[in-house]
Amino acid sequence: GRERRDATTTTRGERGVVERWMAKKRDVHERHSGRGTIQVSMAFEIISTKAKGSAGVEARLAELENTATGANAQTHRISQQEYVTRLHRLNEDIANAWLAEDRVNALKLCVKVAKLLGDTKVGKFYPVLFVLVTEVIETVGRLVYDRILRKSEESTSEGGTKALPEDFKASRVRTVAKNTCRNWFYKIATIRDIVPRIYMELALFKCYRFIQDEPPTVQIRRLMKMSRGVADPLAAAYVRMYIAKCALAYGCETEDSAMTLEILKEFMPSYVNVLDETADEDPATAYIFRLGLRRTEYSELMDPAMEWLIECCATNPNPSLLHKVLYMGGETPPVPFLRAVFRSLSPTVVRENALKLVALVGATSTDEDSLEHRDAMADCYRTLVDKFDVIAPNEGDRLAILGDVWRVVQKWTHVEPYLRVAERFLLYVIKYLAQGELETLMKDVARHVHAHLAQAKEREPTKSAELPAEAMRCVERALRVVTDQFRDVDYLVSLKWYVYLGEILGGEAKVKFSAALLKCGSSAGSISDPMCLHTLLEAARTVHDDIDGMSSEESRAEAESLVVDFINNVSFAGDFEAHLNFLVTARSAFANLDMAQEILVYHAISLMTSVYERVGVEHTNKTKAFVNACTAYCQITIPSVRGVNVRLQLFMLTAQAAIVHGLIQQVDGLIRSAVTDAQESGGETAVGGWIDLPTDRAGAEMLDFVRRCSALLVVQPGNLEKGAFLVFRGLMKVVEDFDWEPSSADEVRAYVSLIPMITAMAQETIPFKIDGLQSNDVLFAGEEAYVEEATELAHELIQRATDLAGNESSLADDDGEDDQAETTHKSRAREFARVNLELAEVIAMTCKPSPEMLALAAGVVDRARRLLPPDVVDPVAAYVHQLLDDASMDVDVDAPRARE
Template sequence: MEFRPRNYIAEEETHSLTRSAADHHPLSAVPPSSSAPPPPENKLSNSEDANFFDPLRGERRGGDSISIDEAPDRRSAAPYPQAPSKEWSSFKRLLMQKFPVSKMIAVSSVSSSAVCECAAFEKPDRTMLVDELDDVENEGLKVITQQEYVSRLYDLKDEINRAWNSDDRVTALKLSIKVAKLLVDTSVLQFYPTLFVLATDVMDMLGELVWKRIRHKAEYAEDGSMLDILPENFKANNVCFDAKETCNNWFCKVGAVRELLPRIYLELAILPCWRFLLDRPEDNLQRLVMMIRGLADPLASAYCRLYMVHCAQKLHTSDKGHLIACINDLNILFMRPASAKETRHGYLTDKKKLLVTLIDPAIEYIMKCIFDNASKVRVHIDDALVGLRLARNQVDIVERPAFVSIVLHHLLKELPAEILNSHAQDFLHLIQFSKDYTFDQCLNYRLLGFRLGEHRSQIEVLNLVLEEVMQAISQYERLDEFLNVVDAYIDIVLQNQMDGYLSSILKALAMRTSSKEVTEDDSRILQSIMIKLLSRLKDLDEIFALSHFLDILDVMYGRSRNAVNLHILDMATRKGRLRDPAAIQLLFEISQSLHDGIDLSHEKDDYARQLARLISRFVQMVDYGTELEQHLMFLVECRGAFGGINELKETLVHSSNSLATEALKDDKKQSTLVKSCIAFSEVTIPSIPTQVRQLNLYLETTEVVFSSSNWLHY
């Protein structure tokens, strides 16, 4: 078999276009033509300044030309399109705070050529700067300070601005390309969000500069005369040919960038400029989505999609297709099968976990944009669900999970509550089949429970959901996973009075907490569950009657136990008299545990003062009825257990004197009790530090003694 001989040189000459030399670069400032007649000079009146120069006309006196960008544009009705600035600025600030970087960072040779080789930050001329950025010699990594890297990026931004203002747009574009190339470097994962924020600021600045230049081209002629003012919602046919040609030149120049990532970022930066060429500039978004799929690095591609979403907001389009495509692409990105080593040993590298953490903000922001104002437009929600393959009968989730856990988590977070309730079982099945490394499955169960509690659901649906959830979490071996899910669904159980599920949950909690070690984090989750029980039921007798409630309380410790005890004590003191001996004994033990857990000597401590008031109130609310001796024994126990509370000592004396007064009503049968009460008061009063209060209590006790002097003999 022989191949046909080909003359490649002849074929190239046949198919190539005819080329002609250009007098100047299409993106550079247009030099004044020597053949063109000089612009007419204005005839100034005697009252006008002879040095006055109209910025829209010709040349300055002395031959200095003025850029059309310097012309005033206050009357223009077509300002540069802006994305929601508050949301984006807040997002960038939180992004940099979430991923702080160390003082020293290691960058690749590509980044170091743009940053490291300029040790001193004096302002170089633009020719040296461009040559310096093009010089990439060393392989591997270089270590520089974070401050040095950030300062250099700010210098590049200023240099781009100066080059543009001096009509050197070629240099401005070349420097912008170099800044965009920095985003190729993902060698330092933790630093990439900061790099993204700084580099996209430069891209946004370039996009605004290009927009203003093309707009001036559309509104002013070369000689500075006004053509027309573009309206705010102008169409492509409102733009003159010269402006369209300049705009097209910019897109052609950007399209000629060899590297894919810088080319995408630069086109996204000038994305609003498509309005000068097309009536539907949003039609380019799907093409850009396809281009981003060519990026192999997962981190770089995720943040590139994030920037595309930001730039697309400047078009103010209601179409969500590009957003849904980004989420689907990110979902596929995480569905990569685990390596054989990970499958065999069952662990993930720290780098992989960090990668998921870094991409998480991008997924969250895109998902928020999809369902922004979704509660007001139901049609958009339905379209989004169809695009995400979540419409009923659209995908068989049993055969293959539709979402990885991290994407599903943000979907559950952003969907309107009423939509989530109507598709509760579908999302429950999605959670069941999304067992991957990107996010803990138990946290998605937990989020679903909280979201279902935001909206009233049918009891039949809740029963089905709770049954499946309890069955799923019963397989969990870790206590914290089980507690996280129960904490979310206990509200639903209490709101809908599902006593059967409540008993099952408390029984399971008691069994698991008794057989496993309870950590501080576990104790905090138990605190949340117990306080929800106390807040919903409100009747203390009903709470103490719950099976396993006290067993769960016994395994808690530390601040979590104190918080629950304080809540119980507060509930008890808000009701009427306490007459049940079992409840009194339990509250006494709770008060003693709280008293022993803090230092009550600090009177300025609000928590200590609150606890002192609650314990004093508890002692005051106790009522043993006719069992006066038992009541006195209770007061004696309180004096021994809570000796550090001065406020309580006064309460004990008042209670003791009240007991003596009650005993006096029973003639001489209670004379011994009256003597004991008076003796109790006489012993307790000297321990009160304030002399005025001592005197008042002595007077009160003396009145009791005088009242009983007719039949008491000392």
């Protein structure tokens, strides 16, 4: 229950440094991690891989000693991710070895790891390597601190121990703990190589608290002098970075940041020499060439160290400190130096010195600047504007900042750095300036893009000129910012520069821009302006064309949503022909999106309905031709929709819309197409067939189709040549051949639903009429063969329904193997019992009263009586008896009739 402080216990100042250090390490990982390979020595291979059949750390060290000769000379390559994984595992191995009392070997292995920072052959991976290695040595530093802290605990009179207070003095530390502490520093001092010796001592720096009360300033200065012996500029930069971090964390820094400034002052000559193209004789040049890097690339590897040093200085609000830092860069500081400075400055310091900092970047510009130089300048400008996004510049400086930057940038002929600056300053202009400045900025962007494309075309006339990929992405992001800002499609497409920049995009950039534009159009509501409609149609086409067989379901769903919203928002203000022409164009434009094809059919049906509302059945040649065209459009489009249930629904809706216009032949074709589709969509090979639906849903959808189709057949005239009931028989065949779920009563219900329809068709006058349409009651009036065929079909349907309902009801007598199975059987049987009641009611309503019909209906009711309560069955039985018990009848008992 005693309290104990360990290496994780820190002071407030130390915690602040730790937080900033963690942020810097994350930044280094993000900027310098990659997917390439790294050349590693055999020594690293040994220490980072567990030896077979060994005890771990000790065995690896022994193997390293045995192969010491030439171990560093032998090299091979591994992936960066593998390198990271091994170092993380090595960190765990060292900690486990320490906890297993193998402390000496753990320290030795840690020294070997620290030695990796003395070799910069890993090139662009070195900043990440620095982060990984310092994490390993800091682990050992914490373990050493904890061990000494435990030895420092005072004994109590009760025989226990008492922990040191947080602000303990060295005089309170037990002698044995002090000796242990000094012993660790002696061990570190014996390390021969300078780089691991410096890093290991810094890792143990917190332990100086056990042997002295004052901060380890003397030791920091000693290490600063030692760091001058590191010849490699890159390795030296990170040594100084770590020294500065420890100086700040352990109270060695003064209020005026004198120590960090001193470290920075020692750092700057090597940094400047790295950037100096004329310094071929400088020793640093050999290290640069050895890695095969350009000077600017090498300096970027040193940037994290430079930025940390400047950041440590920038915590001091004294304005003179910024002047001192900038002075170290010379009269015209190098742009990479300025970039490192700007990244490290706080937004407050940037705001107070905005115009001065902008001027420093501009002063480095010449007409002969290389692409690398302008890329670095672009980085500087982007960094500054990012700071302005956090804290707004002074109001009086805002326009001047843009003017000073653009006087330099607008002269650039390299389009990529130009667009990188323009993209970031676009947000600045929107946030802090007026619309006039936005127009000016984007017109200048369009001018630069046009000039670049014209030059590219002039160089290679046979090729299509386009922007580089990164420049394309900059334009796309800029256009999306503008789109999100205004949210007014009509206004945006009226801007010539906006339309032009959107048209020059290609690939993924164009898809992203098009999606953003469609979202904007969706939020705007109705789309009627021709220019706006054309632009959004092209955007929707782009989004559609990006979808293929390899696209994810999420991508397809998003594309469908955007395209469907666009189609729904299009308005032609009553110009039906223009609307239909749009639907024709859209059908071919969005052929790969099922939902779009479905919505297009709905819109065509809506046009037919709108014409009916306007003219009724009083058609002119023009309106008749138009509804004919709409019907043909639907009939052509529907087969391309995936999903048989959707197709059947669309066929029926189209037929219903067409029949009121008197389009008899077209309706006949639609119904036939639907029946054929329902028949041919069975089987496992059918595309978009019934097998794609869950079995229970497929049955429900088929039942719904049978009801809709049969109702339509009541008013639709039959075929005079092939028979009045040709299509009806086809529908019965569909019901017969469909693969119904055995446990479902849907098949019985399908037959039951057909009975009222066929009996209605046999009446002298059908129950409902459509104006101007001659149905079968007129076409086949007085024909006995017509009535006989209808009667025959009615009896056949009643027989099928009766047989199916009766067979299934017997399932109630089967006992299940367990309670759940028995419950399922009973539930299914009750469902069939309810269907029997439905069948009895239909028989009673549609057939002439007769003893035979009464007996049949009563028998069907009796099936249900065994399974359903009397309060459900008795009312139906009474209704059936009332309708069918007619002793005074004098007509054929077998002839079905329709009762209203």
